[in-house]
Amino acid sequence: MKKLINNPDHVVTEMLRGIEKAHPELTYHEGFEVISRKDKKTNKVGLVSGGGSGHEPAHAGYVGYGMLDAAVSGNVFASPSPDRIVKGIETANSGAGVLLIIKNYSGDIMNFEMSKDIAEMQGIEVDYVVVKDDVAVEDSTYSAGRRGIAGTVFVHKIAGAKAEMGGSLSEVKAAAEKTIQNVRSMGMAMAPCILPGVGKPGFTLGEDEVEIGMGIHGEPGVFHTNVKSAKAFAEILVEKILADYDYSDSEVAVMINGLGSTPLMELYIMYNEVESLLKEKNIKVYRSFVGNYMTALEMSGCSVSLLKLDDELKTLLDYEANTPGLKVRSL
Amino acid sequence: MNSNNIVDMFLEIAEKIESEKDYITELDSVLGDGDHWVNINKGYQEIVKMEDTLRGLPLSELFMKVGMSIMSVVGGSSGVLYGDAFLKASMTLKGQEAMDLQKGHEFLETALDAMMSRGKASPGDKTMIDPLFSVVKAYGDGLEKALTKQELGAAISRAAEQGMLDTKAMIAKKGRATYREDKGVGYIDAGAATMYYQLDILGKHICK
Numbered sequence: 001m002k003k004l005i006n007n008p009d010h011v012v013t014e015m016l017r018g019i020e021k022a023h024p025e026l027t028y029h030e031g032f033e034v035i036s037r038k039d040k041k042t043n044k045v046g047l048v049s050g051g052g053s054g055h056e057p058a059h060a061g062y063v064g065y066g067m068l069d070a071a072v073s074g075n076v077f078a079s080p081s082p083d084r085i086v087k088g089i090e091t092a093n094s095g096a097g098v099l100l101i102i103k104n105y106s107g108d109i110m111n112f113e114m115s116k117d118i119a120e121m122q123g124i125e126v127d128y129v130v131v132k133d134d135v136a137v138e139d140s141t142y143s144a145g146r147r148g149i150a151g152t153v154f155v156h157k158i159a160g161a162k163a164e165m166g167g168s169l170s171e172v173k174a175a176a177e178k179t180i181q182n183v184r185s186m187g188m189a190m191a192p193c194i195l196p197g198v199g200k201p202g203f204t205l206g207e208d209e210v211e212i213g214m215g216i217h218g219e220p221g222v223f224h225t226n227v228k229s230a231k232a233f234a235e236i237l238v239e240k241i242l243a244d245y246d247y248s249d250s251e252v253a254v255m256i257n258g259l260g261s262t263p264l265m266e267l268y269i270m271y272n273e274v275e276s277l278l279k280e281k282n283i284k285v286y287r288s289f290v291g292n293y294m295t296a297l298e299m300s301g302c303s304v305s306l307l308k309l310d311d312e313l314k315t316l317l318d319y320e321a322n323t324p325g326l327k328v329r330s331l
Numbered sequence: 332m333n334s335n336n337i338v339d340m341f342l343e344i345a346e347k348i349e350s351e352k353d354y355i356t357e358l359d360s361v362l363g364d365g366d367h368w369v370n371i372n373k374g375y376q377e378i379v380k381m382e383d384t385l386r387g388l389p390l391s392e393l394f395m396k397v398g399m400s401i402m403s404v405v406g407g408s409s410g411v412l413y414g415d416a417f418l419k420a421s422m423t424l425k426g427q428e429a430m431d432l433q434k435g436h437e438f439l440e441t442a443l444d445a446m447m448s449r450g451k452a453s454p455g456d457k458t459m460i461d462p463l464f465s466v467v468k469a470y471g472d473g474l475e476k477a478l479t480k481q482e483l484g485a486a487i488s489r490a491a492e493q494g495m496l497d498t499k500a501m502i503a504k505k506g507r508a509t510y511r512e513d514k515g516v517g518y519i520d521a522g523a524a525t526m527y528y529q530l531d532i533l534g535k536h537i538c539k
Contacts, residue, residue: 111411
């Protein structure tokens with residue numbers, strides 16, 4: 001295993017120390033593995049997300065103006081425990097309640113729900129939404145129902161804007177739910193990732209093998225295939241998404257998300273193909289995001305996410321965001 | 332059972348779990364992530380470290396402290412499931428100096444309910460819930476029949492073992508095993524095995 005680490009047991013803590021040092025506008029609450037915003041408003045709905053580490057910049061990289069107030073990190077690919085999440089909720093609370101954005105994995109759901117119960121006992125109003133955008137499989141290794149993947153970043157963006165504009169807890173939740181209803185994603189992997197604590201890949205793919213629909217923890221997807229052109233892969237991913245939800249004649253936000261070790265060159269090649277495919281189908285791209293947004297350590301591959309937009313979602317998507325992982329300038 | 336008896340029981344469980352590393356890891360490598368033993372052992376070793384603090388505590392606080400520590404030390408799904416179960420069950424012992432046979436049943440029943448609702452799982456799903464469910468039932472039946480302490484302890488240990496063995500034939504409905512083509516049929520669930528150790532030792536201590 002070749003990795004730029006000191007000790008597999010310390011990767012999360014040392015990464016979060018690095019994030020705090022690199023981004024002075026953020027605070028690291030060591031021991032709780034929480035990253036929070038320094039510029040805390042009062043009476044704003046707090047937004048908290050989190051999950052296993054290894055998906056950077058998710059979620060700590062989305063803490064900042066227009067997106068999250070706090071992100072809670074678990075160990076690599078493992079949910080954070082309730083004591084950590086409760087700390088995140090307390091940090092994000094400024095009197096108007098807190099919304100939790102949870103990716104749909106059994107461990108995350110249990111730990112976040114438990115944290116909600118504890119925070120409510122402390123008198124903090126807490127609600128949550130569950131993101132399940134991955135159309136690849138219905139039930140998976142770590143989830144009952146669809147998995148939450150890169151589409152989660154859209155939920156952070158939209159809900160974050162709504163909260164920043166002064167929306168109430170129920171309004172922010174409604175904006176998050178609307179995003180969840182309108183976003184679908186589909187991914188593919190070309191090479192596995194290695195967990196620092198394990199030291200070897202959790203699965204193998206042959207030299208000429210690709211897995212369609214693989215999850216962001218290396219969970220099995222839909223089928224194996226051989227290496228094809230970017231155009232052919234773009235078709236497979238987009239077709240699966242369009243078969244799941246009606247995007248006809250709509251405007252969309254597109255995300256081409258790299259899983260960790262796929263060069264931007266290839267992500268832009270994929271975007272070029274995806275945009276053409278959408279145009280052929282009379283689907284107009286309103287805004288695009290190409291980069292590494294929800295990774296799986298050094299896994300190679302990408303996912304495509306489509307968010308169907310209406311006027312409200314466009315306004316919220318265009319609202320200013322200033323975080324290490326995503327910056328949007330207001331128009 | 333008073334605080335001292337409970338702590339003694341926890342120490343015996345910790346020793347048992349520590350000694351079953353290879354077996355549990357082997358079970359969990361077939362059906363799970365392979366990390367169940369590491370996590371549950373970490374939790375029980377933490378209890379061992381807290382021995383002196385725990386001995387002096389009222390029962391409900393003892394279990395609350397155990398629950399909080401398991402939740403943060405074990406982590407993942409097992410951590411929150413055990414943590415929540417201990418926390419909720421600790422409430423049944425508020426103001427009690429000792430846990431009598433009736434209270435012991437109420438404690439386990441509350442823990443079972445907590446695990447089922449937190450994990451959204453039912454008996455028969457091939458999980459750690461199966462031995463607990465089997466024990467709660469046998470324990471309740473035993474109380475109704477007014478079994479002696481010794482008979483009740485034996486019934487608890489028997490039911491725990493049976494509940495664990497029953498997972499072998501079950502089709503997994505929760506966790507990683509659900510993805511296997513055989514749905515884990517033919518293998519004992521690792522979480523059920525560690526639950527069995529705990530309940531078997533409870534059965535041995537309850538009749539003292």
